[in-house]
Amino acid sequence: xxxxxxxxxxxxxxxxxxxxxxxxxxxxxxxxxxxxxxxxxxxxxxxxxxxxxxxxxxxxxxxxxxxxxxxxxxxxxxxxxxxxxxxxxxxxxxxxxxxxxxxxxxxxxxxxxxxx
Amino acid sequence: xxxxxxxxxxxxxxxxxxxxxxxxxxxxxxxxxxxxxxxxxxxxxxxxxxxxxxxxxxxxxxxxxxxxxxxxxxxxxxxxxxxxxxxxxxxxxxxxxxxxxxxxxxxxxxxx
Numbered sequence: 001x002x003x004x005x006x007x008x009x010x011x012x013x014x015x016x017x018x019x020x021x022x023x024x025x026x027x028x029x030x031x032x033x034x035x036x037x038x039x040x041x042x043x044x045x046x047x048x049x050x051x052x053x054x055x056x057x058x059x060x061x062x063x064x065x066x067x068x069x070x071x072x073x074x075x076x077x078x079x080x081x082x083x084x085x086x087x088x089x090x091x092x093x094x095x096x097x098x099x100x101x102x103x104x105x106x107x108x109x110x111x112x113x114x115x116x
Numbered sequence: 117x118x119x120x121x122x123x124x125x126x127x128x129x130x131x132x133x134x135x136x137x138x139x140x141x142x143x144x145x146x147x148x149x150x151x152x153x154x155x156x157x158x159x160x161x162x163x164x165x166x167x168x169x170x171x172x173x174x175x176x177x178x179x180x181x182x183x184x185x186x187x188x189x190x191x192x193x194x195x196x197x198x199x200x201x202x203x204x205x206x207x208x209x210x211x212x213x214x215x216x217x218x219x220x221x222x223x224x225x226x227x228x
Contacts, residue, residue: 001162031214042205042220043160092159094216101214102148107159 002027002097004108012114013083020079021111023093028073030099034066037090037110049076083115118143120208122219130227135196137222139206140188146210149182149189154221155202164191168210196226
């Protein structure tokens, strides 16, 4: 299975500031996905990060709030901008293994964000 | 878009009993149905999956069944153990996009 790491694992931030979360995969993958998981809830897709093109955002999520970079096939960042307490959540990156988008999808360990 | 419903939201069983979690999906183009187990504070872990060309798949104590006509799929855990206690999520993926849509999760508690 693909090995996915994230940094930081957790952070406590002040409202109005921004945090950039990094996601590293141990092999090249075609797509990377960013999810949000609020306490006790399911996983909600924020956006799909494609290498060489703009990220595709889901309804309710916008680029100004969650800018995403995908500079190569093993790395992506998600920034949570102008944070408010409502952004407190776990943010997870995910990717199907390898180049085949039909492969199994694995998750990073998540970044636990608390906004004060 | 796809909508995945999952039931029950909580399930408590005695050790050794079986547990069944059911999901329905709305998009007939969906063709891949994974199940994830998430322990407290951990990442979702893929435990089993099934594709639309198969009706059933087993892996030791875990099995998944798929009914494409009715658009539902189920997770079956036999001989449950306390370490099976976790939140289980079903998901569906397919069509022209490769996004996973998740159910709301089932908190399974296995009592010793």
